[in-house]
Amino acid sequence: MTPIISIRNLTKHYANGFEALKGIDLDVEKGEILALLGPNGAGKTTMISIVCGIVNPSGGEVLVGGNDVVKNFRATRTMIGLVPQELTTDQFETVWNTVSFSRGLHGKKPNPAHIEKVLRDLSLWDKKDNTLRQLSGGMKRRVLIAKALSHEPEILFLDEPTAGVDVTLRKDMWRVVEQLRASGVTIILTTHYIEEAEEIADRVGVINGGKLLLVEDKAALMAKLGRKQLILELTEPLEKLPEHFAGNGLSLEQGGARLVYNFDAHNEQESIAALLTRLSADNIHFKDLSTRQSSLEDIFVALVGGAK
Ligand SMILES: Nc1ncnc2c1ncn2[C@@H]1O[C@H](COP(=O)(O)OP(=O)(O)O)[C@@H](O)[C@H]1O
Numbered sequence: 001m002t003p004i005i006s007i008r009n010l011t012k013h014y015a016n017g018f019e020a021l022k023g024i025d026l027d028v029e030k031g032e033i034l035a036l037l038g039p040n041g042a043g044k045t046t047m048i049s050i051v052c053g054i055v056n057p058s059g060g061e062v063l064v065g066g067n068d069v070v071k072n073f074r075a076t077r078t079m080i081g082l083v084p085q086e087l088t089t090d091q092f093e094t095v096w097n098t099v100s101f102s103r104g105l106h107g108k109k110p111n112p113a114h115i116e117k118v119l120r121d122l123s124l125w126d127k128k129d130n131t132l133r134q135l136s137g138g139m140k141r142r143v144l145i146a147k148a149l150s151h152e153p154e155i156l157f158l159d160e161p162t163a164g165v166d167v168t169l170r171k172d173m174w175r176v177v178e179q180l181r182a183s184g185v186t187i188i189l190t191t192h193y194i195e196e197a198e199e200i201a202d203r204v205g206v207i208n209g210g211k212l213l214l215v216e217d218k219a220a221l222m223a224k225l226g227r228k229q230l231i232l233e234l235t236e237p238l239e240k241l242p243e244h245f246a247g248n249g250l251s252l253e254q255g256g257a258r259l260v261y262n263f264d265a266h267n268e269q270e271s272i273a274a275l276l277t278r279l280s281a282d283n284i285h286f287k288d289l290s291t292r293q294s295s296l297e298d299i300f301v302a303l304v305g306g307a308k
């Protein structure tokens with residue numbers, strides 16, 4: 001299938017010479033939810049802004065629905081809904097007008113029934129006649145989402161959508177995201193909340209220092225990089241491991257008081273049982289046992305830390 005977004009060797013130098021993107025390659029398939037994880041300053045907003053045609057690329061190419069985002073700005077922008085990180089909306093307009101106007105800006109005919117649905121889905125209906133300055137921060141953010149959905153985009157970008165929002169809004173937001181996904185909308189969100197990516201995304205990309213370190217199917221990523229550990233607190237510290245235990249993912253820590261076994265998630269039952277039997281046969285006993293599985297968070301920290 002042709003990707004709905006195709007990014008090739010994308011670079012961005014800001015006017016002050018700062019290199020915010022250093023050659024990004026990424027394909028996004030229609031209908032998927034991709035989470036872009038990365039610390040502050042990684043280049044997430046820059047990348048999204050280029051795809052949305054708000055910031056010009058310095059090099060490379062971005063196609064949305066087969067159209068170049070620079071040369072065919074109008075065509076690509078109409079396909080995209082953007083929920084920006086910052087609030088930038090006329091404070092004196094009403095919710096209804098702001099959202100309806102946004103639809104018009106993207107060249108779509110008025111459709112009050114659609115605007116009503118969007119406002120109801122985001123629990124904004126009873127605020128439709130309020131001006132934005134009368135709304136709380138959370139409500140304003142709902143308006144940003146409503147604006148992004150006003151023109152029925154095929155692609156929705158959510159830039160740090162849940163940074164500093166309350167639980168109710170977060171839940172509403174994910175419900176809307178689920179509905180959109182069910183209707184075939186492609187969703188790209190940036191976040192530094194790893195649990196969020198873990199929960200909602202089909203694929204996860206990790207971006208740091210202007211580079212895309214990896215993009216993987218979430219489950220594959222967990223399987224590939226997620227290590228499991230069995231930790232045994234030994235009754236008697238060991239000076240060193242007996243020869244026949246060497247090189248099997250076993251190591252001693254804490255002056256020999258702890259035996260750590262890094263194992264593969266595929267045949268864990270058998271190998272752990274076998275290991276415990278072998279230890280016991282060697283008169284190595286333990287007083288406590290625990291297991292640890294690396295989370296997406298561990299993986300993320302390891303990757304981002306390693307890239308510095
Ligand atoms: N207009 C700009 N001029 C110069 N540097 C910028 C500009 N916008 C962003 N940057 C820098 O580019 C880097 C990436 O920023 P950004 O894309 O906002 O990252 P993220 O969204 O991942 O936090 C940061 O170091 C930021 O300071």
Ligand SMILES: [Mg+2]
Pocket residue numbers: 044045046085159160
């Ligand atoms: Mg950002």
